[in-house]
Amino acid sequence: MIRESNEAWAVRQVVDLPPRWRGRLLGNWRAACASFDRSKVTGEGDALRRANAGLLMALASLSTAPLALDASDIDVCAAAEKYAEQCRKTAEETQHIGRDATRAELERFCITAGINAPGADMEQEPAILRMQCHLWWRRQLRRAMSRAVEGSAIGLGYVHKGGDCYVSDESVMHRLQQNARNAEMLESTIARNELGQEFTLAELAAKSPANKSVRRAELMTRINGFERIAIDMKHAGVFFTLTAPSRMHAYRTINGKPVRNRKYDGTKPNEAQAHHTKTWARIRAALARRGVRIYGFRIAEPNHDGTPHWHVLVFCKPDELAILKSTVYKYALAVDGDEAGARKHRVDWKPMDPAKGTAAGYIAKYVAKNIDGYRLDKDMYGNDAIQTSQRVEAWATRWRIRQFQQIGGPPVTVWRELRRVQSVPADAPGFVVSAHNAVNKIAVIEGRENASVAWDRYVAAQGGVFCGRGYRVRLATVAAEGATRYGEERAPKVIGITFNEEYKVRDARGNWTDVREMQTIVESKRFEWEILRPASSNAFAVSYAGSDSTPTTVRDAEGFSGFERAQRASWTCVNNCTESGEFKPEGIPTTFGRLSEAAYEACSGAVVAAFNEWVRRNGREGGGIESAGGAGTGGSQAASAVRPDGRAKTDGIASKHH
Known part of the structure; x- marks a missing residue:
């Protein structure tokens, strides 16, 4: 029997890692093996044992992955086909013992493969069909692999401002390659409508919020609109940052340099995001109980070690600012609030001062940083703004974190649908005409008040910034035909907008007898597209x-x-x-x-x-x-x-x- 060498053993331990990680771990292992006291007889053996233990400890910090961490997307697709086929065979072999047993067998196979089975709240047949579909497997494997690779990068200490800022280089390269594949597909695929017009999918995507510049412009339009509303209503604005407890950070900064955080408990960015979401839900519930109403935006972005923090810009009545501040501090410090520096660093509170600039202008850099780096040279760590936006995008997609969220006001989905409506009826209520004018870039004609595309005008037409779910213009939908590939009912199909208007009822003598509501639907301009x-x-x-x-x-x-x-x-x-x-x-x-x-x-x-x-x-x-x-x-x-x-x-x- 040939005994395996120490070098071969170490190589075998790291063979499934990405090349850069493999090289660094082997380099550290070799350095540890060579650092021993030559005057001691057992020095070399002790150094080897320490090196082996250090390597195993580093590998223990890796997140569990369904495939090798260096698996390519082609490997993921191949595995998805293989697992789906295995599930189809299992379903055929167990069909005689009942669907409950079939589902249980398929769920066990999913767990064995390292992914989560469909939830217990999902109906029987859709769940079984999902586990037999290679597309479902592909999505699940990609998600699991993304989190495993990035979680392992954090565990190995790669993600920090002295190394890979925000997210690992492996994730950035994977995202850039994915974007390149998507762009090539969009450029090379043509869509043709019933009028015979042909466009590449890239041309169509460029006119939607999928285009980064369009997305940024729309966000700034909405933020600026909220600020105009605040000025008109004489509301006060505040900008504050919520940071996660120190135990959720893999690294901390000492004298400007990143240092391993001994308190780190292994919390991943998506878990820290869930912590912020829960904290914010409690803040909003407490404010609602006290009658404090707010509106604005929140932005989630990463610290240098990948842990998310929230920037929140909100407006409220000036006499309610004290309640807002105390409530935010109360719930932000509810978890580990007694640790050193918690009150100073957990919440960064900055009331808006009109003399120092507009709230929209202050938050613009955070919007640009998280989208495309527009008009920014460097981030706070000195990195190029364009590269920073790429890394932030990779971070958000890896951990499936929603970067921007509106607080209060009517929904933006109706705003976007109104832009597809060519015209509204001449006798439509005034709020419908105002809402349509606000989103369709109508020019000011002789000073008439029907002009500028403005979020504040749209909000006013919908019933005001505190309209809640009582907004006036809504999406009009119809039931979609057919079923999904998993046998489920399709989501309703949006066809335009709908609104209610009052009309008077007369009796036989012509007298007004009643006032009733009538629902009106205005269809939007949509095309049937054939993909060439x-x-x-x-x-x-x-x-x-x-x-x-x-x-x-x-x-x-x-x-x-x-x-x-x-x-x-x-x-x-x-x-x-x-x-x-x-x-x-x-x-x-x-x-x-x-x-x-x-x-x-x-x-x-x-x-x-x-x-x-x-x-x-x-x-x-x-x-x-x-x-x-x-x-x-x-x-x-x-x-x-x-x-x-x-x-x-x-x-x-x-x-x-x-």
């Missing part, structure tokens, strides 16, 4: 040798060069290659919409092979379909070049003018 095949791809292209033998991609600036209209790939789920004398793949289904992935890839490979054979027979050299793996490979890459995606038909994308 990818516009272009860097990995593969459909090439055709024309007179100049210049290959062209599937779609360029001038259109689909080299192919007649009937020869182009279908933008529906039907194959258009049916004209006489043209390419006709024999024995191949003309629709891919409902095929399984395996069947789809097999058919796709057959299409590629058949098309290339047709090109060869017709003497059109160089006109075949090529993929990264060679012409006619039949794999998923070749499939992506010709796949007509007829399954993705949606109607919720805003039109271009939105």
Whole structure:
């Protein structure tokens, strides 16, 4: 029997870690092994034992992960397919003993695989179908892996301002790669509406809050609107920061340098966020009991070690500020409030002073820092603002933390839906006209008061900043057809806005007898969108040798060069290659919409092979379909070049003018 060397043992312990972590841990282990007193006989052995113990202690700080910590997204997708298939087999094997037993077996398998099974509050069939779906498994594994990797980075001491600020470099790179994949997909996919208009998904996304600049502008519009309301109502503003107890911080700062916090109890950022959420719920409940009403915004952002803290900007009556302050301090210090420095550092209270600037101007830097770094050079730790915003975004997505939340006022969903409404009835109530004018950028005409796009005007039209759930203009919805992939009822479909208006009832003699309410629905401008095949791809292209033998991609600036209209790939789920004398793949289904992935890839490979054979027979050299793996490979890459995606038909994308 060959005995394993110490070096081989150490390498085996860290083999599943990301390369950077593996290198550092092995480096620390080798340094610990070499640091011993050579004058002692047992010095080398003692150093080796200390090094081994230190390595095992470091590994013990790693979070539990369902896969290896260095697993790529491809590994996650492959594991999702594997686990879903195993669940399908288990469901088939246990169907004779009842659905309760089937669900119990599948839940045990989920726990074994390292993820949470669907909750007990979920109905039987939807839960079972979820555990047999590779998409559900993919989401669960990605979430579990994200938290495991980042939790391990915190446990190993990588996340702090002296190392990886806010979030680990591994998470930042993963997020950048994900954003790049998403951007490429949006740029290469075309949506076509019933009017024949075509846009890339990137063009449509650029006009929605998915665009960072649009998101930032909307947030600042709403914050500025709340401040205008406060000025009109002579309310006072206050800006305060809520910080988590010290035991929730992995690092503390001494003389500007990060130092391991001995009090740290292993609390992860999502758990610290839950602590803030609970604290804020208690604050709001206590204020409501005392009749104190507030409105404004809160922003969650990370400390340098990833622990979240909250910035809160709220407005209230001036004589209620004292109650607000005492209530905030009371509940912020309810947990470990007696520790040293708690009252000084747990709450940072700053009343707004108009002489020093507007509240919206003060909070603008926090909004920009957490979105795109707009007009910022450095963060508080001296890091580049653009890089900081990228790291903050990676942090928020890793831990699934909601960064911005409105406090009080009517909902923003109606505000956005009103922008899709082209016009309201001429006889609509005044508050509906005012709300519509406030969101649709109508210019001021001869000084008439129907103009500027302004959150404060919208809030007033909805019943005021303290309208609560009694706002006047609401979303109009209808029941959605069909069921989800898990057999559940679909969420109601938004079709526009609705409001109630009063009308008088006359009797036979013409006398007013009653006043009743009538509900009116105004539909918004929406399109039915058909998702076409990818516009272009860097990995593969459909090439055709024309007179100049210049290959062209599937779609360029001038259109689909080299192919007649009937020869182009279908933008529906039907194959258009049916004209006489043209390419006709024999024995191949003309629709891919409902095929399984395996069947789809097999058919796709057959299409590629058949098309290339047709090109060869017709003497059109160089006109075949090529993929990264060679012409006619039949794999998923070749499939992506010709796949007509007829399954993705949606109607919720805003039109271009939105």
